Amino acid sequence: MTGGGLRRVDERLGLAVCRVSLSGRSLVTYARDHVTVRTPSRPDFRDGNTLDLIDPPDAADVARWIARFHDTIGVLGVPHVQLRWELPLAPDAPPEPPVADAALGDAARAQGLELAPLTVLLLDAPVVPPPAPVAIAPVPPPSAVDPQPTDRRWHAATVLYRYDAPDRDDPEVWRTWNEEFVAWSVDVQRELAAAERAQVWVAQRHGAPVARATLVHDRQGLAAVEDVIVHPVHRRLGIAAALTHTAVAAHLHVAPSTRVGIAAEPGGPADRLYRRLGFAPHATVWTARRV
Structure with missing residues (x-):
């Protein structure tokens, strides 16, 4: 109160x-x-x-x-x-x-x-984006199916983390990719998925995974979309918009009263994209960091 x-x-x-x-x-x-x-x-x-x-x-x-x-x-x-x-x-x-x-x-x-x-936006009124040339499907939680196919899908989604920033388009930059930390982060996501607190979504094109996104929630009515990543070859086709909308719509179908948030670099492409999908600015989160 x-x-x-x-x-x-x-x-x-x-x-x-x-x-x-x-x-x-x-x-x-x-x-x-x-x-x-x-x-x-x-x-x-x-x-x-x-x-x-x-x-x-x-x-x-x-x-x-x-x-x-x-x-x-x-x-x-x-x-x-x-x-x-x-x-x-x-x-x-x-x-x-x-x-x-x-x-x-x-x-x-x-x-x-x-x-x-960092700009944090909250979903106001969902806007359905134009269709994208991909097939979008959730990755089953580890506890729901035979672990072998699930592990393969998790691995395919994990590889896309290499493209989580613009400079990741250059394979030379991959040498700085902290594979051990990414593996730890994915393991945490697996735990959240098994506990029904997270859902990973993958978009496939020509039979191969080209994008991923995660929707995670706290069981108390607050959810967030994270890790919206599209392979650089498949960008500018509306895939990120379709993937984000699909993940959010699926969660709201189950929990319609959920407040959904998303964070983006202020003024960047993701910020503008999420606004077009019906997200509205809520706050600027400032981080003061010393490495």
């Missing part, structure tokens, strides 16, 4: 969307003015080892929050520092990169932190 001087931490839906895909391997602790996320088994998991602030920090408080991070998360051997907070966006906010508060930006840089924004 929010009356009587009390406030629900998860009214910060932008940050909540960013935490939906956390599994039982991550420990989430709620306090009056922050949320602590720790993943003891993976100190290198940035978004699994973060301090989410309920309100944007004052410039004078940045050093104090860094000290809190070290005291509560850094003691696990986490090599980075990460603070996150959100600022509201109007539903009609234009798709353009926001500008950080000048004083806060200066204070963060003085502490060796880099600021990066």
Whole structure:
């Protein structure tokens, strides 16, 4: 509730969307003015080892929050520092990169932190995209079928992670791909799928997987679409739009009251795409990170 001087931490839906895909391997602790996320088994998991602030920090408080991070998360051997907070966006906010508060930006840089924004959008009114030249189907949960064909489908979907950023189009960049961490992340997704908290979708063209997406939810009415990845050869054909819409529509058919969120680089192609699919801006999530 929010009356009587009390406030629900998860009214910060932008940050909540960013935490939906956390599994039982991550420990989430709620306090009056922050949320602590720790993943003891993976100190290198940035978004699994973060301090989410309920309100944007004052410039004078940045050093104090860094000290809190070290005291509560850094003691696990986490090599980075990460603070996150959100600022509201109007539903009609234009798709353009926001500008950080000048004083806060200066204070963060003085502490060796880099600021990066992320736009979180919430589904308002779903828009059906034009048909795409693919066949879209879910990957069955590991516990639902014979594990061998399921494992093959999971592997096919995993390979597409190589194309999760524009520079992944260059095979030379694959040498920096952290296969061990990706394997760990996929294993977490398998756990969430087996627990009926996640559904992986794959788009096939000419008999081969060319795109993937994941819809994950928290069983409390909040879901997020993540890892929307299309092979570079098959981009600009409407596949990402069709895949995202199919995943969301399937979940809403089962749980129609779910709030669905998605995150994108402000002003980027994904941001514009999701707006066309009926998602509206909700918040800018700022991340202050020191590697």
